[in-house]
Amino acid sequence: EMLKVSFTVNGKVRELELDTRTTLLDALREHIQLTGTKKGCDQGQCGACTVIVDGRRINSCLTLAVMHEGDKITTIEGLGAVGDLHPMQAAFLKHDGYQCGYCTPGQICSAVGMLAELKAGVPSHVTADPAVGPKFSNAETRERMSGNICRCGAYSNIQEAIAEVAG
Ligand code: FES
Numbered sequence: 001e002m003l004k005v006s007f008t009v010n011g012k013v014r015e016l017e018l019d020t021r022t023t024l025l026d027a028l029r030e031h032i033q034l035t036g037t038k039k040g041c042d043q044g045q046c047g048a049c050t051v052i053v054d055g056r057r058i059n060s061c062l063t064l065a066v067m068h069e070g071d072k073i074t075t076i077e078g079l080g081a082v083g084d085l086h087p088m089q090a091a092f093l094k095h096d097g098y099q100c101g102y103c104t105p106g107q108i109c110s111a112v113g114m115l116a117e118l119k120a121g122v123p124s125h126v127t128a129d130p131a132v133g134p135k136f137s138n139a140e141t142r143e144r145m146s147g148n149i150c151r152c153g154a155y156s157n158i159q160e161a162i163a164e165v166a167g
Contacts, residue, residue: 005066009034010078020066024058025049027065028075036076036105040149047148050106050113051075057113059147076105079112088112091161099152107148111162114144118166136166 006015009032016031025042028034028051040048042061049060052074080086088108091097098104117124118140121133126143134140141162142155150158 003066005069007065007068007071007073009073010075016065018065020064022065023061024051024053024063024065024068024073025060028060028073031065034075034077037109038102038105040103040106045149046103046106047110048103048106050109050148052109052113055113055116057110074109076109079108086112087165088115088161091164092158095157095161095164097154097158097161099150099154103148103150103152107145107150107158110145110148111158111165114141114162115166117144136163138163 001020002017003020004015004017006013014032016027018027018031025037025039028037029039037051037060038048039061040046044059044062047059050057051060053068053071080089088111092104092108097107118134118136123130123134124140124143126139127134138159141159145158
C-alpha cells in the first residue's frame with residue numbers, strides 16, 4: 001500500500017508517496033538521496049543509521065517513514081557543512097574519531113543526541129544519583145554511545161571528541 005507522508009528534513013519540507021513498509025532510513029537514502037545516513041545492519045544493532053527526530057536520536061532502520069508525518073528530522077547533512085562544521089564534526093576531525101568513516105555519521109548524530117539527553121537531565125544506567133541527574137563522564141559516554149558500533153575500534157578517539165564538545 002502506498003501512503004503520502006510529509007516531514008521536514010534538515011529544514012526542508014519533503015512530501016513523499018511511499019510503500020508503507022519503507023523504513024525512514026530507505027526513505028532518506030533512496031527517495032531523497034541523503035546518503036550520509038548509513039545502512040550497516042538494517043536491524044537496529046549497529047547505530048550507523050542514527051538520525052535525530054524532534055530532538056531525539058533514533059535508529060532510522062527501525063522505524064517506518066510514514067510514521068513520521070510532521071516530524072522534524074536532522075541527518076548528518078543537516079548538522080553542518082564543509083566550512084561550517086558542527087562542533088561535534090570538528091571534534092571528530094581533530095581527535096581522529098573515525099577510521100573507515102562508515103559509522104561516523106551515526107556516531108556524530110548519536111553524540112549530539114547524547115549531549116542533549118545529558119543537558120535535559122535524562123539519567124542512564126550508570127548515572128550515580130538519578131535524583132540529581134547525570135553529569136558528563138566517560139562512563140556516561142560509553143553507556144550512552146553503546147548502540148553505535150565502530151568495527152575499526154576508534155572508540156577512545158570518539159570518546160575524546162565527545163568529551164571536548166561536552167567541555
Ligand atoms: Fe540501523 Fe544498523 S543500520 S542500527
